[in-house]
Amino acid sequence: MAALQFELAVESQEGASRAGTITTDHGVIQTPIFMPVGTIGTVKAVTQQQLKQDINAKIILGNTYHLYLRPGTEVLEAAGGLHKFMGWDRPILTDSGGYQVFSLASNRKIKPEGVVFQSHIDGSKHLFSPENVMDIQRSIGADIIMAFDECPPIPSTYEYVRKSMDLTHTWLDRCFNRLAETPDLYGHTQNLFPIVQGGLYKDLRKASCEYIASKNAVGNAIGGLSVGETEEEMYEFTALCCENLPKKNPRYLMGVGTPWNILEAIDLGVDMFDCVMPTRNGRNGMVFTSQGVINIKNKKWYKDFTPIDPGIPNEMSQYYTKGYLRHLFAADEILGMQLASIQNLSFYLWLVEQARIHIIAGDYKAWKTAMIPQISKRL
């Protein structure tokens, strides 16, 4: 089987946006793309069938930290990897768990060899190192796997971010080495993406991009953003990273974001996105539509019998009404969370597909400029 390939179909003449095709052993992904987050072997509240048929998801995420704790690598290996375990035959990307170790686990201790932390589930102690995180990701078997990094909070001091970035770079070399000396377990190629860090310091960001670029990976990720900075800062540093990362490889902006964040970042040259927002916020009643943002719990929707989103082709968004969805949330019914998640993911996937169409058509900037006020409007 073959390593990931990226083919650039169209590069915009008016900005940095581009349309491409990623080929993996589990299928083809047209970019720009949004990847639904399925942390622990499930995109919460959504079935794999719905992901394919209703949402049109081409690739989903898993998380090394969560899958390592539950169900554990023994079960995953016995099942033949995550694809078989969860019944998903399209591409999967796993985050390394670096972010969770820093955001979730307690009593973590960062050492050169790795991070000692306590499980958020039972308090048990574990060590994550670049080596065993690669081993765990071998057991999971995702098509794209992420380097083990440290994601420092914003704000952090220059000195802290510089040291953290150096550690992330050292760890990256160890990730590549470990991957080179271990075989894939399930017969398909796993592709390692390094992650740019450097916080909100331009010289560090640039240095990190140059270091990452020198590794010649098949794809590169921008980390350490969407962790508390302003939107302007996020765009500024995304632009800086895109300018300093190779054109010929896909660029993945981790953890971003709102629909309008994604349209702006595409214009800056980003190809891949993931975010918990459509699912987590959906479960809490925030509904993203092609007409604007809805808080479906609000009283104003209780007799609104228009479709959830008349503007996207997803059948479920036409079949169910806003008034019904509000009722489901008011009654705390499980179907409410399911429908909101499906609507939000369908909308996100529809949005990036439209973005691709307009990049190819050559009018992306005009389309984006008209689209952002519409989709960010509070209804």
Add this chain to the structure above:
RNA sequence: GAGGGCGUAGCUCAGUAGGUUAGAGCGACAGUUUGUGGCACUGUAGGCCGUGGGUUCGAGACCCAUCGUUCUCC
């Protein structure tokens, strides 16, 4: 008919020996959520304390009457 209990926020109830602006939970209304600990978090509104008298400097608390409700007995 006789005796007892209970009437405080939309609902279920707290309100300590009578002492500033009467509280909680749920519900309602609204806001937050960016490489996910699923049903979370934050805030706001809402009370002539059943009604009418009385005692007192001061009553949601005490007294009388009355209305409603509920239980027991005949």
